[in-house]
Amino acid sequence: xxxxxxxxxxxxxxxxxxxxxxxxxxxxxxxxxxxxxxxxxxxxxxxxxxxxxxxxxxxxxxxxxxxxxxxxxxxxxxxxxxxxxxxxxxxxxxxxxxxxxxxxxxxxxxxxxxxxxxxxxxxxxxxxxxxxxxxxxxxxxxxxxxxxxxxxxxxxxxxxxxxxxxxxxxxxxxxxxxxxxxxxxxxxxxxxxxxxxxxxxxxxxxxxxxxxxxxxxxxxxxxxxxxxxxxxxxxxxxxxxxxxxxxxxxxxxxxxxxxxxxxxxxxxxxxxxxxxxxxxxxxxxxxxxxxx
Numbered sequence: 001x002x003x004x005x006x007x008x009x010x011x012x013x014x015x016x017x018x019x020x021x022x023x024x025x026x027x028x029x030x031x032x033x034x035x036x037x038x039x040x041x042x043x044x045x046x047x048x049x050x051x052x053x054x055x056x057x058x059x060x061x062x063x064x065x066x067x068x069x070x071x072x073x074x075x076x077x078x079x080x081x082x083x084x085x086x087x088x089x090x091x092x093x094x095x096x097x098x099x100x101x102x103x104x105x106x107x108x109x110x111x112x113x114x115x116x117x118x119x120x121x122x123x124x125x126x127x128x129x130x131x132x133x134x135x136x137x138x139x140x141x142x143x144x145x146x147x148x149x150x151x152x153x154x155x156x157x158x159x160x161x162x163x164x165x166x167x168x169x170x171x172x173x174x175x176x177x178x179x180x181x182x183x184x185x186x187x188x189x190x191x192x193x194x195x196x197x198x199x200x201x202x203x204x205x206x207x208x209x210x211x212x213x214x215x216x217x218x219x220x221x222x223x224x225x226x227x228x229x230x231x232x233x234x235x236x237x238x239x240x241x242x243x244x245x246x247x248x249x250x251x252x253x254x255x256x257x258x259x260x261x262x263x264x265x266x267x268x269x270x271x272x273x274x275x276x277x278x279x280x281x282x283x284x285x286x287x288x289x290x291x292x
Contacts, residue, residue, distance in 0.1 A: 005030070006054035007224030010204075012212040013041050013049040025215055026051055029222055038063040039175070039204055044086055047201035048212050056227050058288040062263050062276065063234060066205030067151065069172045072196060074183040077164035079193030083119040083180035093192040094163040103155060103167065106189040110182060111153045115145040119180045149174040150182065166197065206233050227290065228273040231265035235276065238266045238284070248274045249291035253283040263287055 013022055019040045027035045030053055038050040038060040047070075052060045077095030080087035120143060152172035159166045167186075171179055180196045187194020202209050213223070225233070236259040240248065245268030248254065256279040257264050264284065266274045274291055277284040 005224060006056050006227040007052075008056050008059070008207075008227075008230040009051040009053065009218070009224055010207045010211040010213065011049045011051055011218070012209065012214050013046055013201075014215070015046050016043055018043050019049060022049055022215065023051065026053070026218070029218060036060050039068065039201075041201060042084065042086075042180075042199070044084060045199040045201060047199075048204050048207060048209060049201070050204050050207055053224060054227075055290055056230060058290075059227075059230065059234070059276070062287070063205055065175045065262075066234075067172060067174055067203075068177075068201060068205075069152075069203035069208075070170070070179050071156075071200045071202055072169050072171060072179050072183070073198040074167045074169060074186055074194050075161070075164050075197045076167060076187050076190060076194045077192045078195060079184070079187060080195040081120075082195075083178075083184040084196040084199075087195070091193050092163075095165045095190070095192040096160065096163050098165055098190055098192065100158070102190060103158070106186055107153050107155055107169070109189060110185055111150050113147065113149050116148045116177065116181050116185070117145045118143045118178050119184065146176060148177040150177060153182070172203075228267070228271060231273055231276065232267075235263050235265045236260045238264050238277070240266060240268055240274070242269050245269065245272070245274055248277075248286070249289065251286050251289055253277075253285045255284065256282050257284045 009026060011022055019037050023035050023037055027033055032054065034057055035051060035053050036057040041049055050063055076098060077093050078089055079091040081090050150171065150173045152170060154170045156168040156170055171182065179199055183194050183196040238257045238259060248266055254277065263276045263278050266277055268274050275289045276287045278287055
């Protein structure tokens with residue numbers, strides 16, 4: 001691909017790649033450095049990673065705040081420093097006595113609004129430094145709980161592995177939820193410890209695996225979701241006339257749209273994307289203006 005365009009990519013991230021590795025590859029494919037991603041995935045994880053190119057990078061902060069869905073495997077009976085398979089084992093227990101009823105009760109208790117403590121080895125900042133950097137420097141890190149919502153936490157399958165149990169789960173949750181922390185807390189509630197051994201993100205907001213392409217596929221045929229289509233698919237839509245469109249282009253607030261508490265896409269004549277706005281104090285105020 002030569003020359004930068006504006007649009008969204010839904011990438012099926014491979015295991016072993018950091019989110020930044022994927023951004024670097026897309027920068028190489030597009031020939032522009034104006035590429036970013038919404039919602040980091042750990043290197044061990046695979047699945048939906050939403051990237052923006054050009055002006056679409058201005059959408060990413062808003063897309064990162066949407067609900068996400070995952071397929072995951074939790075190993076009960078083994079706890080690790082990082083709450084996932086990449087960390088040092090810190091405790092083992094016999095999980096063979098965990099029954100289906102016990103598992104269902106513990107999963108139900110971790111569904112709904114929660115105060116979740118993020119994994120210590122995470123990107124959360126503590127006094128200006130990432131928590132993972134402090135842990136790797138030998139510091140003891142205790143993070144404050146944060147409000148999250150786990151909308152769905154379903155057990156799909158259970159397999160015995162010696163004294164451990166591997167539990168396949170399906171999770172739908174709010175932005176900021178750590179599935180690693182869910183694995184840790186599930187093991188803690190059952191008294192046997194637990195950690196995450198596999199994670200695949202299946203959806204970010206409206207974008208799921210059906211829209212995702214691998215990096216190899218993108219190298220063969222680079223296709224993006226155009227910026228206007230990306231906004232229309234992710235946010236409520238407000239259509240305005242030509243006179244109003246000129247005002248929007250100059251960043252002038254509009255009367256409140258009443259369409260959503262969150263961002264709203266504003267379109268002018270000819271399906272022209274104008275801006276992303278949000279209602280505040282009786283006005284629809286611009287979050288991003290896309291008119292040249």
